[in-house]
Amino acid sequence: MTASEHTTDATGPVPTGTALRDALWTRIDERADEFLSWLVELAAQPSVSVTGEGVRECAALLTDILKRIGVDSETLETGGSPIVWAALGEHSAEDTPHLLIYGHYDVVPAGDPADWPFPPFEPTVHEGALWGRGVGDSKGQLLAHLCALAVWTDVTGAPPPLRLDLMLDGEDETGSLNTRRFIAEHPERFTADALYTSDASTLGLWQPALFLGVRGALYLEFTCEGSPQEWHSASYGGILPNPADRLTRALASLTDADGHILVDGFHDGIEPVPESVRTAAAALPDTFLPPAQDLGVRAYTTSDPVDAMFFSPRICVCGIEAGYTGEGLKMAVPTRATAKVDIALMPGQSPARTAQLIRRHLDDHGWDDITFTVLADCPPSSIPDTHPLVTTARAALGAVWGQEAAVIPSIGGGGVFGAFVEHAGLPCLLVPYGQPDLQEHSSQEHFSLEWFRNGIKTSAEVLRRLAEGEATGWTRRVPSKEAG
Incomplete structure (x- = not known):
């Protein structure tokens, strides 16, 4: 047996380290068409939270997809759209990393179907992307995490040796008001060390990126x-x-x-801004913010719009x-x-x-x-750029894409993340898997199949690094008594 193998209850040796990474990525490539079919199925199911159309049916479909990958889940009532919740590794050792993966399955209304190049709830592959309402915001990005769990079980014969909570929210697009109340009323569920989510796009960057917070x-x-x-x-x-x-x-x-x-x-x-975060913002390429003229105005209102966007x-x-x-x-x-x-x-x-x-x-x-x-x-939320989840995600993105990930200080405010901080004390990291021209909320919404596949690989690599102790400095969080 080599250093890259160990025996388990699965049939035969299970790889570890980079051998495990390569095996996971190979399996992702092999199952790419199947995972695309899951996304087509999921995006074809309307789940418009502002009207309620199809929301509960979509929650039921997610429950079924989780069953396909061997994960039992429960549906939590919030007074609004339900939460689909699953917990893995609850009986793991006390020092096992505990991660909450959050995503949302609701979508905004499609608007006039005549404005779409393809029917909004008939997802269509065109020019290397899947077109349709919700394909990228955020069903495809949510599904990437579930696909990563599926291939992990394929390759190793068991779920990742971690404590993982999955929380799939059904009302992000309407502000998650009921979800936020649920978090406040049930802080005992939110004992993870950190939260990882994928949503939105990398804005103007055609490269991997992560956001350290939500304004x-x-x-x-x-x-x-x-x-x-x-x-x-x-x-x-x-x-x-x-x-x-x-x-x-x-x-x-x-x-x-x-x-x-x-x-x-x-x-x-x-709070004062760490100098390393200011340095990261200053290092963003010029394409991050287009010239003001491209936005139809003569000039920005400040000489340093990037600094103003993030730090004021x-x-x-x-x-x-x-x-x-x-x-x-x-x-x-x-x-x-x-x-x-x-x-x-x-x-x-x-x-x-x-x-x-x-x-x-x-x-x-x-x-x-x-x-x-x-x-x-x-309320605003932020995570230190030195947090082990941040360094783990940066390493995973770099391995998948072959280039360093951009560190973006924050993204526009709203949503549920402030509630995780305020009521549960959870540090939250947002790693977008959507390409810059995702065009979420528009009639041109489309999700690059390459970015979808790389999102799955990134999630798998994050799980591998956590499971194999490569998240240097990771410590178990003691939930604050004040939280909630």
Whole structure:
């Protein structure tokens, strides 16, 4: 028996090390057509969380796919879309690494079928990619993890010698509100050492990449009321309080001309950025952000948009509605004005505290009549670039792709990750398997078959490195008593 083999209960010796890696990758190549058929089957099942169409049927299909690979699962009710949950290796040794793999199976609506090159729920292979709603966001990326488990059992005769929890969420595209509540109410389920997920694309990079966190989000709807009826603006304009004028002035007071936020205390508590993370951001290729002209504008609002994107909180007015906006003119003082505002938050900031600071700012500056409602919020999440899961994923991506993975500090806020941090204390790593032109949420959504296969290989290599003790520095996490 060589150093790359050991005997198990399986028939014959089982490879280890790079021999195991090669065996797993070979088996992935051999089963590529079968795994593609699974993805076609999964993507053909609608699972539109905003309407509920097909969501429970898709959860049942995932349960069936898990059975095919020898994994028993349970369906957890949340008050909304169900969670499909599976736990492997529960009786492993205490020091065995414990990983939670998260994915979501719901999709956004397909929209008008006439806009699609192929029917959205009839997945079609075309020019090296699978086209259809949800193929890349995120059924294909979720399925990559399950396929990796399937080939592991093929090659070794048993599941990976790890503690693995699988959590498949059915309402990511609607904010995972019920899922977030489930996490808060059941912290005992979330005792893993770290969370690994694959979603989204590598943005502008045609190379492997990973995200160290998700920027927090606070989405507010502001309202300013005026007179209950319209009055002629030629007589009363500039005399009566104008909701449109008051609201726009109030919003303008939140930032200076360069976008720096002027709300007292807003930046308090923001965690310092490690120099290594700033260095990684500075090393991103120029293609990461296209020239401003390619986006239809003359210039970015800052000389360093990459730094501003990752390391500064930002306020974006997404929409304003007030007064008469129809054809022609109508001379009338508006009775009401509303605005929707998206606020990006950094690690160390809390959506609830941020809302309190904005309320105080409005009151202190004479806009106490302006109200706002929180439409959505999500605390930021981050994982240190030195965390063993990060170094393991970087090594796995490098081995699969033959090139170093880009380290991207964060991705746009929202979703469920903040809840894992807030209620379970879980460090979360996002490793996208989608190519830059994935075009999720559009009628051009398509998932590269090469990237799908490499995603499966990456998941298999992450599992191998964890199982064989190559995740240097991995320690079991003690769940925080404060979590939950």
